[in-house]
Amino acid sequence: MKAIQYKNYGSSAVIEQVEIPTPSIQNENDVLIQVKAAAINPIDIKIRTGIMKKIRPVQMPFIPGGEASGIIIEIGSEVSKFKVGDEVIALTKTSAYAQYVTVNENAVLLKPQSLSFEEAASISVNIGTAQSVLFTEGKLEKGQKVLIQGGGGAAGGAMVQMAKAAGAYIIATASGNGVALAKSLGADEVIDYKLYDVSTIATDVDLVADTAGGEAQEKLFQVLKQGGRLLSIVSPPSLLLAEKFNVNARFVASDISLKSLENGIDLIGTGKFKTIVSKTFKLEEAAIAQDFLTVGGVNGKVVLLVE
Template sequence: MARHTMQVIRVYQYGGPEQLRLEQILRPEPQAGEVLIRVHAAGVLPADWKMRQGVFKKFYPVSFPYIPGSAIAGVIEAAGPGVTRFQKGQAVFGRSTHGAYTDYTTTAVEPPALTPKTFSLLALKPKSLSFVEAATISGGATTAWAALFSDGALSAGQRVLIHGAAGGVGLFAVQFARWKGAEVIGTASAPNVDFVRSVGADTVIDYTTTPFEEVISDVDLVLDTIGGETLQRSTAVIKHGGTLVSLLEKPSLQLAQACGIRAVKNVVTPTNKDLQQISQLIDEGQVKAVVGQTFPLSQARQAHELSQTGHGRGRIVLQITDKAVV
């Protein structure tokens, strides 16, 4: 029987956005423990262009050609041998193990494909979200959830400072911290200040005009999604015994000790249970997904160029089919 083809973006070598090539290839078949998903939308994460540039090649080498991306939302097209968790026709979202910038992808959901080393997450899509919105969750909401509540141990009544509060991670972090009952302070540039406040931040500092350490002190937790000097300067605003969680470089332990704080690079991997809890909060209307700009699959290059600016509001998403906005 003739196998179906699909459109896909593939990368053949590390380099700039021009390495993203649109191709027609054979559709994969789900192996034992995998599902085949018709992808309707794919999130464009900063990790995707960093991977393309070779930033992670020392500790996470790829085999070329590879399909970029991991955050997906779509519909189960077929279940491989032995799969009982999912069935054809279910709308799902999460993290694919075999790329996201494609019409179809396979991902591990049960052994033998799912091993302790396979970082795959898949859950039923929240009914209240379109596929485009659901594609913002993996690598955004999941990261924010694990960093705040597992790495950062945030609890009700604490004060948290979230850097990059308008970003794909930050907007979820603001909403989760608010839901938890924390006092939320965010940093963003002027065009995003009111928006970040509208999703639940008590205070938003325009980082382009006001150094945050001049107006904020004694926070219990800083979630830093920016790194560099923002990370360095953050230690000064954390109260004794407080915590700094960095999503980027490892914070200086000497500096942390000198300030009497705990400083960590986020390490906790989100779980399917986290994904389900996030889904529930979304369906209850407590948290909303924020989509930034959308692009068709053929414009993955433009999507990467925009993501690389490091500015914007919400998650950039590839809208792969017309059903993506339903």
């Protein structure tokens, strides 16, 4: 089968397409999936560059890709939830950049019929991240005010929609085409962060979802009410600033599991969640696709189409 792999950490130049044996089912609870689409996520790039090798080392050669959609073509002897021919979404953790992948059935769910394969491949990390930040850790409730960075991005756009469905008041930051997109997804206010200083406009916020880190993160302390929460998916916030502003601030590791996806999948079923695929690339264009995401300013998800 065709697969994308690299043998060393580095720039996108280390990525290559190779021919390797098709994986076979090794566990009685595994399913073999013919991959139709695989998502590109920022963590794929962080792993490839080696900046995460101390906390998430990988064995070389490595096939990246943590989420995919496709068709089950073989099942293990004890698989009870699926059958051959089922169209599914798979939380693969690795190895999704390939024509075939094996996954335990407990990391697989049926693809919503309303979604194409490319749309289905784009939702797991977004929804799981949004669920973790807004509800599992953020305890967001109806009527509360939430500020979401990057409301036109992949994770931020999911947060806007899920917060809207929960009855929150949403302030989103965005730029360029992302401003209109965040508004269309349900944001009550959208602030163009390239034109305005968010910290001088937003006030009395219950929850801030930080997707940028750095200097932008530091300014977000100022918009929170006392006792509010600043949760970052990028880097640990300053404890000194948290104490100064009397807020709860911490880094959140996203829970990407079937349980974390339930809320978002339900919203898709009721038409309250829209998938946003920014651009698609062919499998052999994986290096170009990762570079496209690295440049930034992407409104929605980047997806590989696998033939």
